[in-house]
């Protein structure tokens with residue numbers, strides 16, 4: 001199995017893009033799907049209230065869900081050490097704000113996610129674990145098909161899209 005982990009802040013398009021990769025022959029599963037099926041939760045986060053996923057346990061069971069060219073998607077997928085490549089999807093925080101508000105997220109949760117996006121949190125976390133295997137794709141203004149094409153190019157050997165090229169830090173000043 002060759003495992004591509006697709007990560008990024010909630011709302012950037014991981015599920016949408018992974019769906020297109022499934023149509024292009026990848027076997028795809030989400031972190032949440034495995035966690036729910038296997039009951040891989042460590043308990044509730046005391047401050048935020050969400051169920052914390054046992055990502056190490058999840059990573060151990062990933063082969064049971066995936067074969068061949070495989071995609072593990074979810075905003076925690078980059079914590080799995082088995083990723084052969086990590087794609088971090090990025091999105092301009094102002095566009096992300098609209099998407100998260102459309103989902104009905106409360107203002108504080110929206111703000112927290114926008115700050116995480118502007119501060120490159122997923123990229124930094126992924127890079128600490130996977131180094132050169134991490135690539136970043138700015139999806140702003142691109143259709144899902146265009147983003148899927150870029151991922152295919154990266155997997156075919158395109159050496160661009162190094163982490164650090166995407167910079168939304170201006171948003172923090174606004």
Ligand SMILES: Nc1ncnc2c1ncn2[C@@H]1O[C@H](COP(=O)(O)OP(=O)(O)OP(=O)(O)O)[C@@H](O)[C@H]1O
Pocket residue numbers: 008009010011012013014015016017074075099139142143144147
């Ligand atoms: N490139 C794109 N251009 C325009 N809209 C997009 C794009 N990618 C995703 N969307 C839209 O953005 C919304 C969020 O996408 P999606 O659910 O795939 O994000 P996600 O990163 O998987 O979120 P979560 O982590 O919460 O599961 C959806 O309504 C989707 O249709």
